[in-house]
Amino acid sequence: MHYDDIAKLFENLPSVDPDAQDAASSREGNLTKPAGSLGRLEDLSAWCAAWQGRHPATLDNIRIIVFAGNHGITAQGVSAFPPEVTVQMVANFAAGGAAINQLAAVQGARLDVIPLDLDTPTADFTKAPAMTEAECAAAFTAGYEAVEDAPDVLVVGEMGIGNTTTAAALACALFGGDPTDWTGPGTGVDAAGVALKVRAVAAAMELHGPVLDDPLRALRCVGGRELAAMAGAVLAARHQRVPVILDGFVTTAAVSVLEKTVPGALDHCVAGHVSGEPGHRRLLERLGKEPLLDIGMRLGEASGAAVALGILRCALAAHNGMATFAEAAVSGELDP
Numbered sequence: 001m002h003y004d005d006i007a008k009l010f011e012n013l014p015s016v017d018p019d020a021q022d023a024a025s026s027r028e029g030n031l032t033k034p035a036g037s038l039g040r041l042e043d044l045s046a047w048c049a050a051w052q053g054r055h056p057a058t059l060d061n062i063r064i065i066v067f068a069g070n071h072g073i074t075a076q077g078v079s080a081f082p083p084e085v086t087v088q089m090v091a092n093f094a095a096g097g098a099a100i101n102q103l104a105a106v107q108g109a110r111l112d113v114i115p116l117d118l119d120t121p122t123a124d125f126t127k128a129p130a131m132t133e134a135e136c137a138a139a140f141t142a143g144y145e146a147v148e149d150a151p152d153v154l155v156v157g158e159m160g161i162g163n164t165t166t167a168a169a170l171a172c173a174l175f176g177g178d179p180t181d182w183t184g185p186g187t188g189v190d191a192a193g194v195a196l197k198v199r200a201v202a203a204a205m206e207l208h209g210p211v212l213d214d215p216l217r218a219l220r221c222v223g224g225r226e227l228a229a230m231a232g233a234v235l236a237a238r239h240q241r242v243p244v245i246l247d248g249f250v251t252t253a254a255v256s257v258l259e260k261t262v263p264g265a266l267d268h269c270v271a272g273h274v275s276g277e278p279g280h281r282r283l284l285e286r287l288g289k290e291p292l293l294d295i296g297m298r299l300g301e302a303s304g305a306a307v308a309l310g311i312l313r314c315a316l317a318a319h320n321g322m323a324t325f326a327e328a329a330v331s332g333e334l335d336p
């Protein structure tokens with residue numbers, strides 16, 4: 001896929017299946033409980049069915065995809081860890097030793113880890129665009145093509161030393177504000193480290209300012225390969241009508257490119273959690289997405305969204321397995 005072809009993928013985005021949506025709503029209204037008493041679980045079961053295009057919805061085929069990329073911005077000292085940790089963590093994923101391996105296993109999900117040119121970090125975006133058009137298109141395409149055969153639900157995540165700085169720069173480019181609004185400790189840098197990150201984001205805004213109004217150009221200029229890949233994967237999910245659970249700050253910044261390109265492009269997504277990274281809450285507010293969990297996670301690698309899969313499992317179990325009033329021979333007077 002060429003860089004100029006990416007914009008064409010935003011044309012004629014599919015929407016929910018109205019028949020599945022109606023079927024979910026009809027059943028929900030007849031289950032043996034007061035209306036609304038399961039709160040967001042009710043919304044989740046209807047959302048999942050509507051996007052899967054069938055009722056009842058199922059979670060037999062869950063895909064978790066973690067994309068890994070390296071960042072030239074690490075030369076500015078913005079991370080507590082050196083860039084070679086990205087490669088080491090990819091090896092840890094392959095060996096089954098990371099947090100996401102355990103969470104994927106407990107959720108019965110297939111986990112794929114896709115490294116993206118780890119030997120070739122993006123450019124330092126305080127000095128040049130992070131990626132060429134060809135590099136950005138290649139990463140976006142890798143993500144888009146990684147989603148195949150319409151899984152029941154998709155979770156995407158990332159690994160990339162330096163990428164919270166990249167996410168802060170991309171969020172600032174897309175939504176404006178001061179760099180301090182979007183910049184946090186990431187892997188655990190101290191106040192001096194956060195100040196370095198803020199300066200890097202500010203320098204990027206000054207250098208690339210004239211082109212940052214275009215979300216795809218912002219992705220190319222201040223993003224990273226794994227961010228472009230996540231955006232591509234989530235757009236592919238939309239084309240296949242696959243519901244998506246979003247992970248933390250970096251993932252949300254990446255897919256914000258889609259929403260800023262076409263409002264509503266993330267309607268098939270829910271926010272799995274809100275990260276301990278301070279910019280994430282602000283980003284979710286801008287997107288109008290309320291997180292399912294707020295438990296202080298900030299690991300990345302799709303871990304928060306993987307935990308939130310359990311909530312979706314509970315939502316479908318309740319909706320699909322409960323008896324209706326008629327089936328249970330219970331009076332419908334429970335409704336308030």
